[in-house]
Amino acid sequence: MVKRKVKKDKKTTDEEKKVENIICFCAHNDDHIIGAGGTLAKYAKEGKGVYTYIFSYGESSHPHLQREVIIKIRVAESQACDKVIGGSGIYHFGLKEGNFIQEIEKRKFKKKIIDIIRERKPTKIFTHTKDDPHPDHRAVNTVVLEVARELKYKGDIYSFDIWNPLTARGRAKPKLVVDITETFKTKVKAFECHKSQKLSLIMLLPAVYTRAIINGLNHEVKYAEIFLKIH
Numbered sequence: 001m002v003k004r005k006v007k008k009d010k011k012t013t014d015e016e017k018k019v020e021n022i023i024c025f026c027a028h029n030d031d032h033i034i035g036a037g038g039t040l041a042k043y044a045k046e047g048k049g050v051y052t053y054i055f056s057y058g059e060s061s062h063p064h065l066q067r068e069v070i071i072k073i074r075v076a077e078s079q080a081c082d083k084v085i086g087g088s089g090i091y092h093f094g095l096k097e098g099n100f101i102q103e104i105e106k107r108k109f110k111k112k113i114i115d116i117i118r119e120r121k122p123t124k125i126f127t128h129t130k131d132d133p134h135p136d137h138r139a140v141n142t143v144v145l146e147v148a149r150e151l152k153y154k155g156d157i158y159s160f161d162i163w164n165p166l167t168a169r170g171r172a173k174p175k176l177v178v179d180i181t182e183t184f185k186t187k188v189k190a191f192e193c194h195k196s197q198k199l200s201l202i203m204l205l206p207a208v209y210t211r212a213i214i215n216g217l218n219h220e221v222k223y224a225e226i227f228l229k230i231h
């Protein structure tokens with residue numbers, strides 16, 4: 001019996017080559033690195049498309065500088081950071097800090113987020129936890145979940161902490177544990193790209209180490225990141 005060689009059509013070949021995409025929505029430039037930098041770097045290393053969308057420029061962190069100056073600095077830092085983790089692109093929405101919900105409604109930004117998800121078709125989305133004490137972080141969580149419900153998004157959405165040492169609510173929810181032993185140094189290097197954020201570096205870098213080490217010890221690896229599944 002002679003086996004016939006089946007020629008794959010172009011559509012099938014293109015589908016096989018399709019890259020899995022991951023999206024992170026966050027409030028400020030360094031949030032995605034603090035909360036999920038090791039995981040995002042790991043996914044990028046595996047060949048996945050990693051896209052980060054930042055709701056603000058974070059210009060209020062330097063009120064003594066002209067807005068255009070600090071925006072230029074923070075965008076450059078973000079781009080350098082994205083290059084370090086091997087990301088596929090980092091984008092800023094430019095919303096006013098402390099006023100995300102009103103800005104999103106006024107500028108019809110929900111449609112933009114919907115279009116992004118439809119275009120990228122991510123298998124996973126990472127964003128802030130609803131328990132974070134920072135109002136901008138909670139606002140991003142709210143908007144992302146609202147959009148997911150409107151879209152009937154079928155992928156998974158995971159939340160990360162920035163300012164919470166421990167997450168009080170949601171402990172019973174499914175968790176995603178990611179071994180970031182091989183990418184932890186990349187996470188730290190990416191965080192250090194935000195040189196204009198000296199206070200954040202001083203305050204949060206020790207917490208970045210502590211959290212990764214404790215998560216690692218609890219899951220028998222050197223360093224780990226943990227996320228709650230919220231959708």
